[in-house]
Amino acid sequence: MGFFPLHSADDKNAADKYSDDEKELLDKLAKKVVHWKMTPPAIMALESVKPLNYIGSQAMVFFEPIIQTVFNLKDYDTIRQMLERRETIEMLLLRIEFFDAIARRKEKLFNRLKKEYLKTQTTGFRVKSALIGFRVPGHLEADWKAKMDAIDAEMAGPQQTGGAQKI
Numbered sequence: 001m002g003f004f005p006l007h008s009a010d011d012k013n014a015a016d017k018y019s020d021d022e023k024e025l026l027d028k029l030a031k032k033v034v035h036w037k038m039t040p041p042a043i044m045a046l047e048s049v050k051p052l053n054y055i056g057s058q059a060m061v062f063f064e065p066i067i068q069t070v071f072n073l074k075d076y077d078t079i080r081q082m083l084e085r086r087e088t089i090e091m092l093l094l095r096i097e098f099f100d101a102i103a104r105r106k107e108k109l110f111n112r113l114k115k116e117y118l119k120t121q122t123t124g125f126r127v128k129s130a131l132i133g134f135r136v137p138g139h140l141e142a143d144w145k146a147k148m149d150a151i152d153a154e155m156a157g158p159q160q161t162g163g164a165q166k167i
Contacts, residue, residue, distance in 0.1 A: 021078065030099050033099075039100045043096060053083045
């Protein structure tokens with residue numbers, strides 16, 4: 001998904017300032033935050049440092065020799081240059097919120113499907129699932145995956161056409 005949610009004309013203008021590589025990098029960062037289930041702390045931290053984004057980019061210049069031993073230098077330079085622009089943190093926040101909304105919808109769907117499936121099973125099976133963990137039955141994997149993929153397609157739809165995003 002190399003595109004941004006558009007809430008207003010200002011967001012469209014801000015999104016146009018980013019290259020495809022920069023958008024991809026912001027998406028990658030946002031997906032990592034959501035995958036690690038760190039959305040609330042990340043949003044709080046980013047909101048609190050939003051006014052200091054330029055200073056942060058200059059600190060990144062200072063720490064570059066140390067960091068380059070651990071991280072991909074190309075991505076590091078791209079992030080540093082993006083932080084020099086005031087709207088970058090806001091765009092990252094929008095991406096985190098967007099991917100978090102998708103993750104929450106998938107989690108709700110999975111829990112609903114799991115609950116419906118467990119209703120049809122014996123008490124012993126339900127207890128076993130609660131104790132050792134639930135595993136999607138093989139005969140339902142394809143169906144459940146298709147339903148999860150439908151959420152991705154539904155969330156991507158409004159952005160591809162340039163309309164407003166619904167979260």
